[in-house]
Amino acid sequence: MNSMSESFKAANIIPLDFKAVLGLPDSHTWTPTTEYPLILTESVPVIDLFDSSNAMSLIGNACEKWGVFQVINHGIAIDLLSELELQTRRLFTLPADQKLRAVRSSEGFTGYGLPRISSFFPKLMWSEGFSIMGSPAEHARQLWPQDDHTNFCNVMEQCQKEMMGLSEKMIGLVLGSLGLTHEDVKGLGCQAQAQGLLHLNSYPECPDPSRAMGLAPHTDSSLLTLLYQCNTSGLQVFAHDTLGWVPVDPITGAIVVNIGDLMHIMSNARFKSALHRAVVNKIHHRVSVAYFYGPPRDLKVSPWIKLTDPDHPPLYRPVTWKEYLDAKATHFNKALEVIRNTTSS
Numbered sequence: 281m282n283s284m285s286e287s288f289k290a291a292n293i294i295p296l297d298f299k300a301v302l303g304l305p306d307s308h309t310w311t312p313t314t315e316y317p318l319i320l321t322e323s324v325p326v327i328d329l330f331d332s333s334n335a336m337s338l339i340g341n342a343c344e345k346w347g348v349f350q351v352i353n354h355g356i357a358i359d360l361l362s363e364l365e366l367q368t369r370r371l372f373t374l375p376a377d378q379k380l381r382a383v384r385s386s387e388g389f390t391g392y393g394l395p396r397i398s399s400f401f402p403k404l405m406w407s408e409g410f411s412i413m414g415s416p417a418e419h420a421r422q423l424w425p426q427d428d429h430t431n432f433c434n435v436m437e438q439c440q441k442e443m444m445g446l447s448e449k450m451i452g453l454v455l456g457s458l459g460l461t462h463e464d465v466k467g468l469g470c471q472a473q474a475q476g477l478l479h480l481n482s483y484p485e486c487p488d489p490s491r492a493m494g495l496a497p498h499t500d501s502s503l504l505t506l507l508y509q510c511n512t513s514g515l516q517v518f519a520h521d522t523l524g525w526v527p528v529d530p531i532t533g534a535i536v537v538n539i540g541d542l543m544h545i546m547s548n549a550r551f552k553s554a555l556h557r558a559v560v561n562k563i564h565h566r567v568s569v570a571y572f573y574g575p576p577r578d579l580k581v582s583p584w585i586k587l588t589d590p591d592h593p594p595l596y597r598p599v600t601w602k603e604y605l606d607a608k609a610t611h612f613n614k615a616l617e618v619i620r621n622t623t624s625s
């Protein structure tokens with residue numbers, strides 16, 4: 281590899297040493313757009329999972345209108361979520377050179393680095409991330425060679441277990457809202473084979489938030505994503521009917537559920553995959569934790585037969601999660617168009 285492409289790759293993986301800069305560097309300065317306003321008069325639904333008789337239809341409506349909602353009484357203990365925030369902060373407050381010991385490789389999925397979507401934008405984002413699949417022990421040993429990293433690993437593993445369970449539960453409710461049963465969707469909802477990725481996000485205090493971008497607008501490539509905002513606002517979703525950005529205000533202990541592109545495909549476009557972004561602020565170092573839940577490795581995802589008929593032909597071709605991630609890595613926000621059936625109008 282020549283040094284040009286190596287430095288390009290490094291520039292798209294290695295985050296800034298945020299503590300070492302006083303102002304916003306040109307590399308991180310975005311032109312503010314006023315094209316779509318902030319809408320403060322609307323908010324995404326908050327759904328109480330304890331009230332299961334109502335939850336299913338509320339979830340169906342939220343998926344059709346927004347592609348995103350918050351859940352309370354979801355069964356994940358607040359103590360575990362607080363511990364998750366603590367360990368996430370512990371990681372990101374390490375000195376920059378220490379974090380770089382666990383940098384992800386250019387082909388890798390796990391470890392420390394810039395948001396994966398960075399290469400699609402001319403400016404860099406004011407954020408850093410750390411991805412985990414299964415045990416994070418290998419990277420944790422690099423991050424804390426002297427210290428004990430057992431707590432970090434235990435919390436991250438416990439969270440993945442709990443979030444896998446909640447994702448399964450959410451899938452059941454989402455399917456139910458479409459009138460589908462587990463029988464209809466064999467191959468999905470099987471805990472032993474489903475895949476998940478835990479991703480820790482960090483948005484340090486920013487000297488000039490209005491000209492910076494925490495995480496640029498995107499849809500998630502998952503079936504669904506669970507997001508814990510750690511009590512600091514920053515997440516905004518795009519409202520397609522009012523054409524503006526709606527903040528998702530954090531509620532203590534609540535978890536945000538985002539419908540991902542794969543669920544949009546399976547629902548034959550009945551459910552939106554929410555376009556969302558994260559903004560930064562001057563005072564608080566914001567952290568958030570996303571759990572991307574996806575189908576078993578070999579499962580071809582396609583619109584559910586029961587949702588299609590001659591008037592509603594399948595809009596998308598079958599894809600595995602890996603094939604879709606590859607399409608996303610090449611075409612980014614055009615990935616859905618690439619797998620759209622050309623025969624259907």
Ligand SMILES: O=C(O)CCC(=O)C(=O)O
Pocket residue numbers: 479481495500507509514515556557558567568570
């Ligand atoms: O930090 C947030 O609120 C959003 C994170 C997110 O969208 C992601 O990790 O895909």
Ligand SMILES: [Fe+2]
Pocket residue numbers: 498499500556
């Ligand atoms: Fe996202």
